[in-house]
Amino acid sequence: MTALIGLDPTSGPFDRTDEHDFSPRPASLDGAVVALVANGLGEGEIFLDALYDELAKLSDPQAPLKVVKSSVSIPPDPGDWSRLTEEATVAITGFGG
Amino acid sequence: MTAAAQHAYDSYEALVEDYFEKGWTDGLPIMPPTLEKVAAFLERAGLSGDEVLGTVPTREVTCTAEQAAANAVMAGCLPEYFPAVVAAVRAHLHPKGNCHSTTGTLSGAAQAVIINGPVRNELGVASAAGCFGPGFRANATIGRALRLVIRNVCRGIPGFLDRASYSTPARYSFCFGENEEASDWEPLHVQRGLDPEQSAVTVHSLMKMVEATDFTSRSAEGVCDTLVTNIRANGIAGDSWLGEDGNVVIVIGHEHHRFFIEDGWSKTDIQQHLWPRLNAPATSATDRMARIGTPEGILIVAAGGAGMGASWLLLPHLALAITEPIS
Numbered sequence: 130m131t132a133l134i135g136l137d138p139t140s141g142p143f144d145r146t147d148e149h150d151f152s153p154r155p156a157s158l159d160g161a162v163v164a165l166v167a168n169g170l171g172e173g174e175i176f177l178d179a180l181y182d183e184l185a186k187l188s189d190p191q192a193p194l195k196v197v198k199s200s201v202s203i204p205p206d207p208g209d210w211s212r213l214t215e216e217a218t219v220a221i222t223g224f225g226g
Numbered sequence: 227m228t229a230a231a232q233h234a235y236d237s238y239e240a241l242v243e244d245y246f247e248k249g250w251t252d253g254l255p256i257m258p259p260t261l262e263k264v265a266a267f268l269e270r271a272g273l274s275g276d277e278v279l280g281t282v283p284t285r286e287v288t289c290t291a292e293q294a295a296a297n298a299v300m301a302g303c304l305p306e307y308f309p310a311v312v313a314a315v316r317a318h319l320h321p322k323g324n325c326h327s328t329t330g331t332l333s334g335a336a337q338a339v340i341i342n343g344p345v346r347n348e349l350g351v352a353s354a355a356g357c358f359g360p361g362f363r364a365n366a367t368i369g370r371a372l373r374l375v376i377r378n379v380c381r382g383i384p385g386f387l388d389r390a391s392y393s394t395p396a397r398y399s400f401c402f403g404e405n406e407e408a409s410d411w412e413p414l415h416v417q418r419g420l421d422p423e424q425s426a427v428t429v430h431s432l433m434k435m436v437e438a439t440d441f442t443s444r445s446a447e448g449v450c451d452t453l454v455t456n457i458r459a460n461g462i463a464g465d466s467w468l469g470e471d472g473n474v475v476i477v478i479g480h481e482h483h484r485f486f487i488e489d490g491w492s493k494t495d496i497q498q499h500l501w502p503r504l505n506a507p508a509t510s511a512t513d514r515m516a517r518i519g520t521p522e523g524i525l526i527v528a529a530g531g532a533g534m535g536a537s538w539l540l541l542p543h544l545a546l547a548i549t550e551p552i553s
Contacts, residue, residue: 133236134234135233135235135241135245136260136261136292137230137250138250138300138374138378139378140289200467201467202468203284203467204284
């Protein structure tokens, strides 16, 4: 016997397949376009530049693709997303307080 | 009529266990969101189920009144609480309430829901002793309802769009009232432009809570020195997107409040005194500029019980405090 009807309290089904496992690491950065995504906090941009210099000593990537968010409060703008998805081989994100 | 999918169960226990299984709770049991209860909540607020309370564009999410009502029922609210829940949801989903950032952040920011006006006493919202903690149905369930909306509607689910490293117990529920009867201070919602007889909710993003203890000061100025030292040691988040309207909430405790009253300080006096001191240049790594664009951005709230020489600093995440009237 059915005693209760409960309502779905969600905004609908959604795809959770993008639950974030870490992406596989590339075997090499030779020829890769390395995106550096800084969210604008602290000295994150300086850190990412220095990190790229270190990576360039270990392999031979192409010139970096830098994205510095216009605000720490909101995601990258659509143009930056397009550049990242269309041009980058790998991306490194970083933030700093 | 309902737009929501319906699920049939043989018992209360079966419903609760299935909602756990579906990931629709905060880890605590819920009340069943039946058609009848959801309809009663909507009627109490004078809303149709399909009325949109807000959106989260980055998540392609729209929050309807029916969804908010279902989550408010689940949280254990009474129907008369629902207008306050609606106001809290609207405030949180205001663009500058910045749902996406404040609920997705690694820092595990929470939402403080502050209630003002006559509705506090009508609903039994605690504003004095113990008001941050358990034991008060209105506080516990109104705050929980907003968090369930964030989870179930806005998809702020740990490991998915909630990326907090630790999160915080304040994400179960954090709601309290201003103790407007403690003095003739202008209540928060009146300072923010509403009439005294208009009840209101203010939702403030909460990066962290800091207790500013001071057992020795015996003056308004002395307590302010303690507040400034603690805020500058912890810093205040903000950026250009938020503009000049950033906020910090200072909950003035009973034992500090009385020194302001004895010295004849209004809330405006406190704001004017604190503002240049918070914005003064840094002198060390533990004495940093705490940038607040205007004195009015410092939100002073009287709350808490007698005995403890402390006030609480509700330091913001990347959002503005948004005040919404309760309809």
